[in-house]
Amino acid sequence: xxxxxxxxxxxxxxxxxxxxxxxxxxxxxxxxxxxxxxxxxxxxxxxxxxxxxxxxxxxxxxxxxxxxxxxxxxxxxxxxxxxxxxxxxxxxxxxxxxxxxxxxxxxxxxxxxxxxxxxxxxxxxxxxxxxxxxxxxxxxxxxxxxxxxxxxxxxxxxxxxxxxxxxxxxxxxxxxxxxxxxxxxxxxxxxxxxxxxxxxxxxxxxxxxxxxxxxxxxxxxxxxxxxxxxxxxxxxxxxxxxxxxxxxxxxxxxxxxxxxxxxxxxxxxxxxxxxxxxxxxxxxxxxxxxxxxxxxxxxxxxxxxxxx
Numbered sequence: 575x576x577x578x579x580x581x582x583x584x585x586x587x588x589x590x591x592x593x594x595x596x597x598x599x600x601x602x603x604x605x606x607x608x609x610x611x612x613x614x615x616x617x618x619x620x621x622x623x624x625x626x627x628x629x630x631x632x633x634x635x636x637x638x639x640x641x642x643x644x645x646x647x648x649x650x651x652x653x654x655x656x657x658x659x660x661x662x663x664x665x666x667x668x669x670x671x672x673x674x675x676x677x678x679x680x681x682x683x684x685x686x687x688x689x690x691x692x693x694x695x696x697x698x699x700x701x702x703x704x705x706x707x708x709x710x711x712x713x714x715x716x717x718x719x720x721x722x723x724x725x726x727x728x729x730x731x732x733x734x735x736x737x738x739x740x741x742x743x744x745x746x747x748x749x750x751x752x753x754x755x756x757x758x759x760x761x762x763x764x765x766x767x768x769x770x771x772x773x774x775x776x777x778x779x780x781x782x783x784x785x786x787x788x789x790x791x792x793x794x795x796x797x798x799x800x801x802x803x804x805x806x807x808x809x810x811x812x813x814x815x816x817x818x819x820x821x822x823x824x825x826x827x828x829x830x831x832x833x834x835x836x837x838x839x840x841x842x843x844x845x846x847x848x849x850x851x852x853x854x855x856x857x858x859x860x861x862x863x864x865x866x867x868x869x870x871x872x873x874x875x876x877x878x879x880x881x882x
Contacts, residue, residue: 576669578879583675586882587875589714592683593690595878596871600687600845606631610870620644622797628869633880634660635873637673641796643771646731652706652771653677659876669880673872676879678707680871684817685767685791686715687844688863691853692815693765693789698723701759701766703776703802705729705738708769708793716765717746726754726763763788768802770794775804785810785860792827793865801826803862809834812859814841818868827864 578586609629616623621644626637639655646652655673660666689697697720702709705727716722725742729735739751757778759766764787770776771794785807792802808814808831816828828841847856 578671580672580675626869628873630873678711680875682711682715690719692861697764701726701763704769712767790862811862817865
């Protein structure tokens with residue numbers, strides 16, 4: 575059985591690779607035998623454990639992760655976990671992988687795919703609220719699909735904010751990185767990325783700002799009582815998309831959207847968005863993409879890692 579730690583995975587595949595394989599998954603015409611059981615969520619105080627199984631192609635994968643929001647205060651990652659990839663027919667374990675890295679890559683890639691199809695083609699300014707793993711992977715994704723020139727970064731912790739910017743300058747020397755507050759991000763950014771577990775919107779309610787042509791990518795809040803995008807943005811959105819319709823039951827944003835009159839048939843999933851052929855029209859409007867994640871994306875990424 576093979577073992578892949580974070581460094582192994584990052585050497586084997588890139589963000590561009592994961593965006594490509596997830597896009598191909600959505601575009602494929604042939605029927606692939608897929609089984610995606612509902613994920614199990616177990617709460618323990620502020621902490622959450624998630625068990626996410628999925629069957630895809632010749633593989634069976636299970637991700638076990640724990641999310642501990644309080645870890646940020648002690649300088650520890652908020653997500654840890656393990657991914658086990660097995661042979662679908664025999665159920666023999668083939669590999670154990672670092673789930674934190676897989677989660678960051680596939681979630682960033684899904685967000686990047688949303689940016690590719692919904693953000694303006696000439697989007698040059700990205701704003702990132704939250705500097706954890708997801709904040710990093712979404713920056714990678716934005717740079718992979720759009721000609722980013724400036725990145726505005728916000729985090730409540732000054733130390734973590736500075737560490738993020740220093741790392742980013744090394745990886746993306748062509749981009750200007752600036753510290754910014756959420757108001758400045760809302761005013762200036764073409765793409766606004768939120769990757770927090772906040773219980774209250776992290777974007778301020780400033781109704782006089784013109785949101786035309788702005789794309790909001792929200793991936794942090796994954797429970798009904800969490801919400802990153804304020805109601806007034808959801809209410810103004812011309813287009814609201816999700817990675818999976820399970821988000822309607824799990825995401826605070828979408829629960830709020832329902833109360834604002836967004837029925838489930840008005841909220842399209844990623845596959846519908848990619849295949850509807852109206853991307854140019856979509857990019858002109860105010861778009862919100864909400865991602866909560868599915869086990870299928872983990873096994874797609876794990877398959878790529880294992881087969882390289």
